[in-house]
Amino acid sequence: MGTVIDAANKEANGSVPTNKNVTVVFVLGGPGSGKGTQCANIVQHFGYTHLSAGDLLRAEIKSGSENGTMIQNMIKEGKIVPSEVTIKLLQQAMQESGNDKFLIDGFPRNEENRAAFESVTGIVPEFVLFFDCSAEEMENRLLNRNQGREDDNIETIRKRFKVYMESSLPVIEYYDSKGKVRKIDAAKPIEEVFEAVKAVFTPSIDKVAA
Numbered sequence: 001m002g003t004v005i006d007a008a009n010k011e012a013n014g015s016v017p018t019n020k021n022v023t024v025v026f027v028l029g030g031p032g033s034g035k036g037t038q039c040a041n042i043v044q045h046f047g048y049t050h051l052s053a054g055d056l057l058r059a060e061i062k063s064g065s066e067n068g069t070m071i072q073n074m075i076k077e078g079k080i081v082p083s084e085v086t087i088k089l090l091q092q093a094m095q096e097s098g099n100d101k102f103l104i105d106g107f108p109r110n111e112e113n114r115a116a117f118e119s120v121t122g123i124v125p126e127f128v129l130f131f132d133c134s135a136e137e138m139e140n141r142l143l144n145r146n147q148g149r150e151d152d153n154i155e156t157i158r159k160r161f162k163v164y165m166e167s168s169l170p171v172i173e174y175y176d177s178k179g180k181v182r183k184i185d186a187a188k189p190i191e192e193v194f195e196a197v198k199a200v201f202t203p204s205i206d207k208v209a210a
C-alpha cells in the first residue's frame, strides 16, 4: 500500500482523504511511449482508476476555468504547468473516483511535481511503471495519433522531448535510486507491452500458481 503520512493534517488541509490507505502507481515515459494505451488495459484487468494529468489539464481548459488560457499556452509550448494546479486536479479526481487504487499517468513530470505531490498529499507511490521507447518511435506514433491534440505537431513534439530529457528523466532516475522503477520495453507491439505490464501487476504468488 502507498504510504500515508500525517493523515489528519492532510485532511485538514483539504487534500485527499487519507482515512484509508491509497495505492498510487505513477506511469511515466516519454511523449507517445504508450502510457495512456497501457493504462486503459491495466484498468480493465486490475481495477485501478486511470488519471492522466494531461487529460485533466485539457478538461480544465475545456471547462472555461480561469486557468484555462495559461494551461493552453503551456501545453502548446510543451511546458510543465505549475504543480499546484495539476495536484489540485489530481486530488479532486481521486476524491470523486471512490476508488483507492490509482494509475497516475504523466505525473510527476519534474522535480517540483514530485516533491509537491508528496508533501501536499503525503502519498508515496507503490512503484513507477516506466515505458522506455526511442525518440524516433515516439515521434512516429505522435505524428500518427490523429486525436486532434494541439501539441501533436513536430515543433511542439521536439519541445516536449527536450522537457522530457531535461526535467522528467531525472524524476525517473530519482525513483530508480529508491528501487521503485519497473521498466518496460515500450517499443514492442501493444499486446507484447501489455504482457510485460501484466507481469509487473501480478503478485508473485499468482505467477507461481498460474
Ligand SMILES: Nc1ncnc2c1ncn2[C@@H]1O[C@H](COP(=O)(O)OP(=O)(O)OP(=O)(O)O)[C@@H](O)[C@H]1O
Pocket: 029, 030, 031, 032, 033, 034, 035, 036, 037, 038, 054, 106, 141, 142, 144, 145, 146, 186, 187, 188, 189, 190, 191, 193
Ligand atoms: N506499443 C505500441 N506500438 C505502436 N503504437 C502504439 C503503441 N502504444 C501506443 N501506440 C499508439 O501511439 C500513440 C500514442 O500512444 P499513447 O497516447 O498511449 O501515448 P502516451 O504515452 O499517453 O502519450 P502522451 O504522453 O503524448 O499522452 C497512439 O496513437 C497509440 O495508439
Ligand SMILES: Nc1ccn([C@@H]2O[C@H](COP(=O)(O)O)[C@@H](O)[C@H]2O)c(=O)n1
Pocket: 031, 052, 053, 054, 055, 057, 074, 075, 076, 077, 078, 079, 080, 081, 082, 086, 105, 106, 107, 108, 109, 113, 151, 160
Ligand atoms: N504533470 C503534467 C502533465 C502534463 N502537463 C502538460 O500537458 C501536456 C500533455 O501531457 P500528456 O501527458 O497528455 O502528454 C504536457 O506536454 C504538459 O504541457 C503538465 O504540465 N504537467
Ligand SMILES: [Mg+2]
Pocket: 035, 036, 052, 054, 106
Ligand atoms: Mg497520454
